[in-house]
Amino acid sequence: MERIKTGIKGLDSLLDGGIPKNNLVLLSGQTGAGKTIFGLQYLVKGAVKYKEKGVFISFEQSREDVILQTKEFGWDVEELEKKKMLKILIFKPTKIRLSSIMAQFEKTIDEFKPNRLVFDSISTYGVYAETISFFETIMDLGLKKENINFSMTPESVKRKMIMEIMSKIKSYGLTALVISELPEVTNYLSRDTISEFMADGVILLKHVPIGESLNRSIEVRKMRYTDMGEGSRSYNITNKGIVIE
Ligand SMILES: Nc1ncnc2c1ncn2[C@@H]1O[C@H](COP(=O)(O)OP(=O)(O)OP(=O)(O)O)[C@@H](O)[C@H]1O
Numbered sequence: 001m002e003r004i005k006t007g008i009k010g011l012d013s014l015l016d017g018g019i020p021k022n023n024l025v026l027l028s029g030q031t032g033a034g035k036t037i038f039g040l041q042y043l044v045k046g047a048v049k050y051k052e053k054g055v056f057i058s059f060e061q062s063r064e065d066v067i068l069q070t071k072e073f074g075w076d077v078e079e080l081e082k083k084k085m086l087k088i089l090i091f092k093p094t095k096i097r098l099s100s101i102m103a104q105f106e107k108t109i110d111e112f113k114p115n116r117l118v119f120d121s122i123s124t125y126g127v128y129a130e131t132i133s134f135f136e137t138i139m140d141l142g143l144k145k146e147n148i149n150f151s152m153t154p155e156s157v158k159r160k161m162i163m164e165i166m167s168k169i170k171s172y173g174l175t176a177l178v179i180s181e182l183p184e185v186t187n188y189l190s191r192d193t194i195s196e197f198m199a200d201g202v203i204l205l206k207h208v209p210i211g212e213s214l215n216r217s218i219e220v221r222k223m224r225y226t227d228m229g230e231g232s233r234s235y236n237i238t239n240k241g242i243v244i245e
């Protein structure tokens, strides 16, 4: 099994050498867990240490935010973009239709041919799919109001769209981290409750406040083709990014 080294200190040993090539891994955690930093670090290390091209797609932040966030850790993403090792794709779905976002996304993958992809996040994408795309779907189908199938709810459209985008990402032949938000209290591993079943692996970032500090732990909950016997480890966010102990 060929494995893709994340380059994140401590993670590759936890993963039996890295993420199995071409797998789609769900990276799930509550707000502030460090998911975005983790994703950017995976791409920056991939480009710098392993000469692998990466695409970062965000529905959450502006380009300026991403650049500022990475500077904090000494990562020069603009330089990596100039060297054609990285591409940052920012979407403000309220301004464009989901179908045109998808077209742009696919074009980038086709032309840039990245080895790594980070999708930030499937939860935000799901919310847009649920709200905007429900009406788009109705319009695209050219349905008259009286002919709308009432079994088609915004929730069912969202689930269908999430399944479609996940299968599409899997078909690209790259190693992907799909970020998912986790509600404070849940029995599932994602907000949408389906992406964890479609992913080849699930990495969970947990942070529990203890007194005035945060107790952060990382857990590999599922990873195909991988001996993940070790359970959880603690991690910290430092000025070098995520460090796993
Ligand atoms: N230089 C730093 N040193 C230590 N911790 C930091 C540093 N910079 C950011 N952090 C921590 O990282 C957290 C933000 O990380 P990140 O944006 O990756 O979270 P996230 O899981 O993507 O959150 P969200 O779900 O809201 O997008 C902050 O809450 C802070 O605790």
Ligand SMILES: [Mg+2]
Residues within 6 Å of the ligand: 035, 036, 037, 060, 120
């Ligand atoms: Mg984030």
